[in-house]
Amino acid sequence: MTVNDRYKEEIWKNSGDWAVEARGLVKTFGHNRAVDGVDLNVRAGTIYGVLGPNGAGKTTTIRMLATLLRPDAGSARIFGYDVAKDPQIVRQLIGVTGQYASVDEALSATENLVIFSRLLGLGRAEAKHRTAELLEEFGLTEAAKRPLKHFSGGMRRRLDLAASLIAQPPLIFLDEPTTGLDPRTRTQMWDTIRRLVKTGSTVLLTTQYLDEADQLADRIAVIDRGQVVAEGTVDELKTSVGTSSLQLKIQNPQDIAPTREIVEQVLMVESIVSGDNAKITAPLADVDKVTDLLVALREAGIYLAEMSVQKPTLDEVFLTITGHGVKDGTSSSSEQSNKTEEAAV
Incomplete structure (x- = not known):
């Protein structure tokens, strides 16, 4: 069943420009505060990235927003509907794709999608039609009747995303959707995510891949140890x-x-020389001084x-803000226990 027409009509009236509004979300597992006062504002029709290492609290935050976990404190609204007070409505407005494909390996792609469609209330004919559309959209038509145990990781991930889109939800949660995929399949998934937004969906994407956040996200929240430590566009963060x-x-x-002497005199900074490739790198606070530098180099008879000119990378952003790289954060024993507790919810 697609989103109820009445809900479709009310979404924009109820939410204004916001698909997600979260204030002070908290979730504790035992003595571990997995999410510690997270605030998020996700504008409708955009890709919003939540960037952080394993164990930062990304998945727990998504599960609370998707009504799969109840917050211990704070509040969240999806298109204006409270996740705690209106969970049934919220569930009709969202699709969730996790880190691991939620499909039955004993069945084919067609059988999986038809079953999911029927569980969502579609009639037999409508379920088959919707399944065929999704298999075509995700490039799985030729493998539609193949047992899933013969699927590659990328094919399984695409099928999982297809299953989350059966109801054509206006908001899609993608929890590290490209983890473990090869570069080519990751790029294909990026293209699919961009198409989803072009057709009217909003995407909230969690990732620990800096290049993924850089490529896809309109805005990024950097999360570390359960807290949002920075938020903005990629350019703003850099x-x-x-x-x-x-x-x-x-x-x-x-x-x-x-050349190095001229660079340091004109820019009034220290520079470094990299290896034997005759490359000089220097910090640049004032772009206008590049013209003065080029004139000085030409007058000295030096040719480039x-x-x-390069902006800081997202890796540098994360390192500066948190004191460690994204990949430095590893799942602790407490994080593993969190996952066990979450699975039981």
């Missing part, structure tokens, strides 16, 4: 942690020393092979 860097590659390696 700008917040420091200046850009200027990189120069010199045509004649013998000009490295005088390449020049580029």
Whole structure:
């Protein structure tokens, strides 16, 4: 069953521009505060990324927003509907795809999708039609009758995403949807996620991949140890942690020393030389000074092979904000116990 028409009509009246509004979400497992006062605002029609290492609280936050876990404190609204007071309505407005494919390996892709469709209330003919549409959309038509035990990881993940879209929900939660996928399949999943938003859905995406957040998200919340430690667009986050860097590659390696001297005089910073490739890197706080530098280099008879200005990477952003890299965070024993407790909910 697709979202009830009455709910479709009321969504925008009830929510304004926001698909998700969360305030002070808290979830504790034993002595571990897995989520510690998370605030989120996700604008409808966008891709919102929640970036953080394993054990940061990303999955627990998603489960609370999706009504799968009850918050110990705080509140959340999905298109204006309270997740605690209106869970049945909220469930009709969302699709959830987890880190592991929620499909039956003993059945084919077609059989899985037909069963999910029937469980959602679609008639027999409608279920078959919707299944055929989704198999075509996710490039699984040729493998539709193949047992899932012969599917690759990427094919299973695409099938899991297809299953979450049977009801055509306006909000889709994707919890680390590309974990373990090869680069080509990850890129295909990125394209699919972009298409979902173009057709009117909102996507809340959790990830520990910096390039994924950089490529997809309109806005990003950086979460660490259960708290949102930074939030903004990719450019805003990169700008917040420091200046850009200027990189120069010199045509004649013998000009490295005088070039470095000119760079430091004009930009009034210290520079570094990388290896034997005649490349100089220096922090750049004022882009207008690049023109002065180029004039000075030309007057000195120094010629460049390449020049580029680079903003800080998301890796640098995360390291600066949290004091460690995204991949440094590993699941602790407490996180593993959280997963066990969550599974029992």
